[in-house]
Amino acid sequence: MRKITVILLFIGLFYTGLASRDRLVLRLPEIEGYQIVKCDFHSHTVFSDGHVWPDFRVGEAWADGLDALAISDHIEYQPHEKDLPTNHNRSFELAKGAADAVGITLIKAAEITRDMPPGHLNALFLTDVDKLDTENWRDAIKAAYDQGAFIFWNHPGWTGQQLDGISRWYDEHDELLADGMLHGIEVVNSDEYYPRVHQWCIEKNLTMLGNSDIHSTTDMDYNHITGNHRPMTWVLATSRETNDIKEALFARRTIVYWRDMLIGEKQYLEPLFFGAIRLETPTIVRAKRQHVQLANLSDLLFELELVSAPEGVSAPQSFTLQPGHATRIRLGFDKDKAFSSIKLNYVVNNLQIAPEEGLPVSLTIAVD
Numbered sequence: 001m002r003k004i005t006v007i008l009l010f011i012g013l014f015y016t017g018l019a020s021r022d023r024l025v026l027r028l029p030e031i032e033g034y035q036i037v038k039c040d041f042h043s044h045t046v047f048s049d050g051h052v053w054p055d056f057r058v059g060e061a062w063a064d065g066l067d068a069l070a071i072s073d074h075i076e077y078q079p080h081e082k083d084l085p086t087n088h089n090r091s092f093e094l095a096k097g098a099a100d101a102v103g104i105t106l107i108k109a110a111e112i113t114r115d116m117p118p119g120h121l122n123a124l125f126l127t128d129v130d131k132l133d134t135e136n137w138r139d140a141i142k143a144a145y146d147q148g149a150f151i152f153w154n155h156p157g158w159t160g161q162q163l164d165g166i167s168r169w170y171d172e173h174d175e176l177l178a179d180g181m182l183h184g185i186e187v188v189n190s191d192e193y194y195p196r197v198h199q200w201c202i203e204k205n206l207t208m209l210g211n212s213d214i215h216s217t218t219d220m221d222y223n224h225i226t227g228n229h230r231p232m233t234w235v236l237a238t239s240r241e242t243n244d245i246k247e248a249l250f251a252r253r254t255i256v257y258w259r260d261m262l263i264g265e266k267q268y269l270e271p272l273f274f275g276a277i278r279l280e281t282p283t284i285v286r287a288k289r290q291h292v293q294l295a296n297l298s299d300l301l302f303e304l305e306l307v308s309a310p311e312g313v314s315a316p317q318s319f320t321l322q323p324g325h326a327t328r329i330r331l332g333f334d335k336d337k338a339f340s341s342i343k344l345n346y347v348v349n350n351l352q353i354a355p356e357e358g359l360p361v362s363l364t365i366a367v368d
């Protein structure tokens with residue numbers, strides 16, 4: 001059985017032309033019994049305005065460490081239509097074999113590509129993309145809704161539709177929201193982060209998404225030289241199966257991973273942080289100076305800044321927990337004060353629970 005899996009994996013990678021590239025493994029904790037399923041819900045192929053064949057997207061997703069991928073070719077924009085006749089379902093069909101072979105969950109999707117408003121929207125978990133090819137945008141979104149799709153608004157601050165790069169909410173979006181046809185928004189699209197959208201998601205209870213919208217290759221756009229990674233939507237799901245990802249998206253259990261930043265609700269970022277670190281000196285001996293050791297067992301970076309320490313205790317103003325490393329921070333004690341335990345309050349600046357608002361965390365250390 002295992003032999004067959006290995007053969008399938010090899011064939012799958014060979015097939016997608018990426019046999020020589022290793023897969024990125026991100027060490028991440030489980031969050032409240034859910035696994036972190038790494039997804040990109042927005043990508044293009046030659047079947048719209050992308051530069052690559054559909055199965056290439058799968059090999060690339062595997063190498064980038066993704067668990068699930070949506071190929072979301074434009075319905076209304078096909079610059080290669082003279083060479084590739086319109087077939088909205090074809091990119092999914094051509095990628096499915098490769099996805100099955102390497103264990104990537106492939107989600108059938110499309111990008112509804114209209115002027116602003118309502119702009120561009122992705123529909124996930126479709127059964128038949130052809131039904132979305134309609135004259136009126138309302139009919140296209142309704143057709144997606146009728147297939148039980150998860151529908152999200154793409155890149156609201158894209159300068160192609162908002163010259164000043166500022167995201168704006170229109171009456172049409174109120175209409176979609178009231179009709180239950182808008183479930184999430186991209187807080188991050190490729191190299192753009194939209195603080196206004198972040199705030200809308202909090203206020204309107206919408207799912208936060210971060211996607212690559214890759215047209216070229218992620219090697220060209222993200223990984224080459226800089227060692228950066230593509231944006232991802234991390235879905236907190238019971239498994240990486242399609243239905244479990246869908247359930248989690250509708251339940252708004254997501255974290256956006258962009259550069260060194262993680263964007264999401266406090267209820268998920270807090271257990272992520274505490275699941276990733278270990279206090280290796282839970283008790284310290286009273287002395288004029290002492291060290292506290294913290295290990296970061298994940299592949300994430302954490303940047304901490306001091307908010308407050310008890311009177312008579314000095315602690316570093318800021319420090320960074322590097323991925324896969326332990327860090328020692330030095331505390332100083334006022335010689336006249338006695339402590340049985342101390343609580344240090346920090347904010348993790350790169351874990352954003354709201355625009356420009358980091359995650360507050362407390363570290364409690366017993367003193368002997």
Ligand SMILES: [Zn+2]
Binds near residue numbers: 111154
């Ligand atoms: Zn778009």
Ligand SMILES: [Zn+2]
Binds near residue numbers: 213
């Ligand atoms: Zn797109």
